Amino acid sequence: MLFKVEMDVKVPLDYDVDHFADLKRKELERFQELQKVGTWRHIWRVVGLYSNISIFDVTSSSELHDVLISLPLYPFMEVRVTALCRHPSSIHDDDR
Template sequence: MLFKVEMDVNVPIDFDKDKFEELKAAEKARFQELQKAGTWRHIWRVVGQYSNVSIFDVRDNSQLHDIMMSLPLYPFMDVRVTALCRHPSSLHDDDR
């Protein structure tokens, strides 16, 4: 199943900078692990914001939930999830 996930990161201004750098490094490592597995298929930055729009390819909403909970920056995120399905006019066979 494909999901569009919009993530806005809101870290408190007084949060420890060293701890934040550790969390960002752990987030990047987790993202790359999921991307290599084909689970986190696409990611785009939102210009001018600490936000992204991503496409996940997972077996069900429960797996997506577990993945989101595993992200080191999740406690600082506002997340919006939209389930997607293949458009019949798509030329791409991998849009499932």
């Protein structure tokens, strides 16, 4: 199942800079793991914001939930999820 996930990161201004840098490093590692196995298929940065729009490929909404809460920055995220399905006019076979 494909899902569009919009993530806005909201970090308190007084949050410890070193701890946040460590969380970002861990977030990058987790993101790359999920990309390598095909779970996190696409990511785009939203210009001017600490936000992204991503496409996830998972077996269920429960799996997506588990993936999202596993992200080190999840406690600072506002997340919006939209379920997607293949458009019948698509010429791409991997739009499942």
